[in-house]
Amino acid sequence: MKAAVVTDFGKPLEILDRPTPEPGPGQVLVRMEASGLCHTDIHAAHGDWPVKPQPPFVPGHEGVGPVAALGAGVPKALLAKRVAVPWLGSSCGACRYCVPGWETLCESQANSGYSVDGCYAEYAVANAGAVVPVPDGVSSFDAAPLTCAGVTTYKAIKVARVVPFEATFKLKITDAAGRTAADVYVTATSGSGTRGTFDVTIPYRATRSGAGLLTAYWNSPEDGHAVVADTVPLTVQR
Numbered sequence: 140m141k142a143a144v145v146t147d148f149g150k151p152l153e154i155l156d157r158p159t160p161e162p163g164p165g166q167v168l169v170r171m172e173a174s175g176l177c178h179t180d181i182h183a184a185h186g187d188w189p190v191k192p193q194p195p196f197v198p199g200h201e202g203v204g205p206v207a208a209l210g211a212g213v214p215k216a217l218l219a220k221r222v223a224v225p226w227l228g229s230s231c232g233a234c235r236y237c238v239p240g241w242e243t244l245c246e247s248q249a250n251s252g253y254s255v256d257g258c259y260a261e262y263a264v265a266n267a268g269a270v271v272p273v274p275d276g277v278s279s280f281d282a283a284p285l286t287c288a289g290v291t292t293y294k295a296i297k298v299a300r301v302v303p304f305e306a307t308f309k310l311k312i313t314d315a316a317g318r319t320a321a322d323v324y325v326t327a328t329s330g331s332g333t334r335g336t337f338d339v340t341i342p343y344r345a346t347r348s349g350a351g352l353l354t355a356y357w358n359s360p361e362d363g364h365a366v367v368a369d370t371v372p373l374t375v376q377r
């Protein structure tokens with residue numbers, strides 16, 4: 140099969156011929172029809188983060204396509220079903236994070252396109268328990284970016300428990316050089332207007348100390364696009 144491979148950090152991906160992987164016990168082989176590009180894939184290819192993937196590897200964790208083969212122990216009903224392969228490739232299922240449903244924090248997780256080969260290939264293997272069926276009415280191209288970027292935004296809104304008459308704002312925090320330091324979502328009631336006062340708790344890991352700007356966006360009801368609500372100077376201290 141053809142695969143787009145990171146052969147070394149910071150180099151362009153190379154299209155290489157690789158053996159089509161075989162699904163192991165509990166795994167499925169997915170024939171890729173589409174895969175989104177997440178900025179995490181770029182961080183992976185650049186080796187930007189402290190825990191690095193090991194080149195050569197295949198990035199991609201927004202892949203969608205039909206299940207082409209089943210490993211041992213996988214229900215036959217999954218064969219030929221169209222599924223999405225997400226970032227969370229597997230987790231231990233038994234730790235203090237997995238048990239209450241926060242398996243994305245599991246310290247024993249595997250990640251598609253990072254610690255295991257991902258979706259920038261004609262085929263990818265994935266854990267059958269981690270793939271998500273894609274409804275018939277959603278094209279593979281539409282489903283692919285929903286697999287990471289889409290569910291990330293959806294989860295933020297779900298956890299914020301947004302109800303009618305509330306709006307969720309996206310806050311972009313940039314440093315003095317204009318680089319993005321964090322994206323944060325906050326919820327406000329419509330009664331407070333777009334210039335209300337918000338108490339914002341910024342995730343500690345996402346911030347850098349120093350001066351910058353805090354820009355609030357909200358989704359225009361007319362066209363669904365993010366528009367700038369306000370921009371204020373910001374100083375982050377640790």
Ligand SMILES: [Zn+2]
Pocket residue numbers: 177178179180200226287288
């Ligand atoms: Zn992603």
Ligand SMILES: [Zn+2]
Pocket residue numbers: 230231232233234235236237242245246247
């Ligand atoms: Zn776990």
